[in-house]
Ligand SMILES: Cc1ncc(C[n+]2csc(CCOP(=O)(O)OP(=O)(O)O)c2C)c(N)n1
């Protein structure tokens with residue numbers, strides 16, 4: 001788990017408590033993004049060096065995920081897909097060690113699937129060692145990830161529906177499952193997976209049933225090698241969905257767009273939208289635009305083969321962590337030197353981890 005105790009930054013004593021806490025929060029988020037990026041870079045190397053079979057990594061999606069983690073409360077559910085390692089690190093649900101254990105299919109140390117699933121296929125337990133239900137209202141809940149894209153939609157809808165039912169029925173013996181329906185079911189999905197039928201069925205049903213579903217679309221402009229214009233109407237899922245916008249009676253889906261590199265806006269949008277969804281049980285979709293894939297889709301490909309030099313340069317210039325760091329410096333939250341020092345620390349931390357992990361790896 002990446003926690004504050006691994007993160008020690010000198011905070012100037014001349015600042016107020018609020019300023020200090022804000023600065024700490026922002027820099028802690030940057031730290032998580034940096035560690036997550038290093039884990040992705042190392043993850044690809046581990047596969048290409050033959051120490052793991054396949055990797056699908058979360059680089060280029062880090063910043064919106066620290067923002068989503070801030071809005072995610074105990075009792076909430078995530079039904080997502082393979083890009084969400086940064087969210088898991090940020091919410092304290094996965095350590096970097098566990099992340100690599102799953103990449104290595106390490107049956108003893110992968111807590112999510114015992115080495116059976118691909119990497120970044122996360123889950124949290126529902127029962128304790130005695131087979132008793134855990135109190136889900138006191139936990140950050142993650143439904144077990146599956147590899148078929150958009151498969152997370154139906155589960156996310158079911159979880160949201162459960163909250164609606166619990167609010168209506170208020171069953172005393174079920175208090176471990178819901179706090180009067182005040183949960184949000186967070187679903188994450190890639191831009192191209194929104195072309196699938198189950199995405200559209202889910203969106204329609206969520207509006208008809210008025211359930212607390214919040215869908216975040218990580219839009220990196222590609223589904224493997226296929227650009228978004230070739231599979232989404234108008235090249236934009238938020239535009240394509242406009243007919244779902246709520247009417248005067250709150251029937252429909254609230255739709256928001258935000259750039260994936262805009263850290264303050266992402267935090268504000270996730271916070272505001274999740275409160276509305278939680279309180280009013282109106283579904284929402286946040287279209288997170290201008291994300292990137294610094295290393296391409298997965299370890300099985302090389303995006304230099306299908307992206308133009310201009311696109312590759314654009315992805316470098318608009319890397320979400322790069323832009324978050326620029327915002328931090330421009331707004332005096334930290335100096336360039338402090339940001340650079342964090343980057344060095346993240347590289348050292350990951351290298352150290354690689355040495356520790358190496359002791360456990362059997363090279364086949
Ligand atoms: C039902 C299904 N069809 C196809 C695939 C193969 N596949 C894996 S990832 C992927 C592209 C997903 O792109 P997108 O939804 O944009 O997410 P991204 O990887 O870009 O974050 C495809 C087609 C799959 N896993 N499941």
Ligand SMILES: [Mg+2]
Pocket residue numbers: 190191192218219220221222223224
């Ligand atoms: Mg995509």
